[in-house]
Amino acid sequence: MILPKANRLxxxxxxxxxxxxxxxxxxxxxxxxxxxxxYAIVGDERExxxxxxxxxLGYIDRVDKxxxxxxxxxxxxxxxxxxxxxxxxxxxxxxxxxxxxxTIDPKNPQLFYETAQAVKxxxxxxxxxxxxxxxxxxxxxxxxxxxxxxxxxxxxxxxxPVDAEVMDExxxxxxxxxxxxxxxxxxxxxxNYSLLRAAGRAVAERDxxxxxxxxxxxxxxxxxxxxxxxxxSFGNPNILLCPRGTSPTLDGYRNHPDESITPLLKExxxxxxxxxxxxxxxxxxYVPACALAAVAYGADGLCIExxxxxxxxxxxxxxxxxxxxxxxxxxxxxxxxxxxxxxVKVP
Ligand code: PEP
Ligand code: MN
Numbered sequence: 267m268i269l270p271k272a273n274r275l276x277x278x279x280x281x282x283x284x285x286x287x288x289x290x291x292x293x294x295x296x297x298x299x300x301x302x303x304x305y306a307i308v309g310d311e312r313e314x315x316x317x318x319x320x321x322x323l324g325y326i327d328r329v330d331k332x333x334x335x336x337x338x339x340x341x342x343x344x345x346x347x348x349x350x351x352x353x354x355x356x357x358x359x360x361x362x363x364x365x366x367x368x369t370i371d372p373k374n375p376q377l378f379y380e381t382a383q384a385v386k387x388x389x390x391x392x393x394x395x396x397x398x399x400x401x402x403x404x405x406x407x408x409x410x411x412x413x414x415x416x417x418x419x420x421x422x423x424x425x426x427p428v429d430a431e432v433m434d435e436x437x438x439x440x441x442x443x444x445x446x447x448x449x450x451x452x453x454x455x456x457x458n459y460s461l462l463r464a465a466g467r468a469v470a471e472r473d474x475x476x477x478x479x480x481x482x483x484x485x486x487x488x489x490x491x492x493x494x495x496x497x498x499s500f501g502n503p504n505i506l507l508c509p510r511g512t513s514p515t516l517d518g519y520r521n522h523p524d525e526s527i528t529p530l531l532k533e534x535x536x537x538x539x540x541x542x543x544x545x546x547x548x549x550x551x552y553v554p555a556c557a558l559a560a561v562a563y564g565a566d567g568l569c570i571e572x573x574x575x576x577x578x579x580x581x582x583x584x585x586x587x588x589x590x591x592x593x594x595x596x597x598x599x600x601x602x603x604x605x606x607x608x609x610v611k612v613p
Contacts, residue, residue, distance in 0.1 A: 267330045267337065267344055268294070268305040268320060275305065279325055290316040297338065297501050299348040306338055308499060335488055336495035338503070339535045346536035348503045352448065352475050353391030353427050355567075357506070357538035361604040362567030363597055364429055364448070364477070364540065365390035369399055369581030370413035380574040382420035384590035389597040392448060393426040394569060398437050399581055400454045407580055414444050421445075429477060429569075435464045442468055448475045453510055453545070456481035456493050466500030475504040477540060477569065480524065482513040487527065491535050507537050508569060511546030520548020525560035532564060540567035544586045550576065553588055554596040561603040568600060
């Protein structure tokens with residue numbers, strides 16, 4: 267990582283350092299943060315001669331070598347000062363709530379509009395809605411591109427930024443072109459490296475936020491953090507890490523709840539953690555406790571499935587979705603735990 271003396275390199279300076287690193291098989295990836303631009307050396311940055319040449323340039327302060335498989339996501343990275351803001355919330359300063367239906371029913375847009383309004387009134391700042399759905403059963407409803415219009419209409423009606431999962435490059439393009447604010451990479455695709463790369467490339471020049479779920483089968487934390495590094499290495503550092511339960515399941519729950527990994531993630535990476543209690547436990551009655559536990563473990567946000575009338579829902583909604591009243595109560599209680607964990611510091 268190259269730290270210039272000024273906050274940004276000029277085009278000529280960038281061209282000069284690019285020429286130097288290219289001689290050593292590397293390239294420069296600028297990553298525009300909220301405060302400053304970070305210049306990551308992509309490739310093996312340990313070559314002494316390359317570092318000497320870079321540090322010899324008058325406008326370079328120093329070259330940081332972080333010996334980490336995820337040097338941009340690492341807590342010691344210069345990106346650690348980057349702050350992500352979405353729905354008016356700067357992650358880390360206030361609890362972020364993403365809520366909405368698992369699946370938008372294209373035959374019943376009205377229900378989604380009502381859910382959107384209800385989650386807003388309950389205190390959510392981002393509206394989620396499944397357009398395309400990864401389904402275990404190939405004959406189950408797979409989602410419908412028509413739901414993209416419904417999602418964006420709900421955004422216009424409520425003013426809430428919207429989040430939807432994408433599973434391939436075509437969906438990525440459609441969602442971004444439509445103006446989706448937050449892209450979700452789901453648990454099944456968190457190990458799909460070509461999709462991670464495509465997502466990184468697609469959001470590189472935008473301020474889109476990516477919500478990266480933890481794969482059902484991810485073990486070591488480095489695997490999760492490195493998946494995020496794939497996306498961030500293309501230049502957009504707006505990434506949220508989302509534990510959502512893993513396999514094998516805990517008898518009685520849909521998955522093995524993993525909100526307890528939050529403090530471990532925070533020791534290794536600066537990225538905000540947004541826990542999804544809905545897919546973790548898989549049943550509406552268990553979701554509030556899991557959500558509160560997540561905040562107690564230090565989560566920066568929650569992603570909760572909610573529906574104005576769960577019994578009329580499709581996908582996961584009949585089983586998992588909270589009613590607006592249950593969501594409002596969970597948000598209130600989650601904020602109380604947040605306040606306990608973030609006492610106001612008296613100077
Ligand atoms: C979802 O958010 O509805 C979903 C399918 O999530 P996951 O990828 O965590 O299973
Ligand atoms: Mn779901």
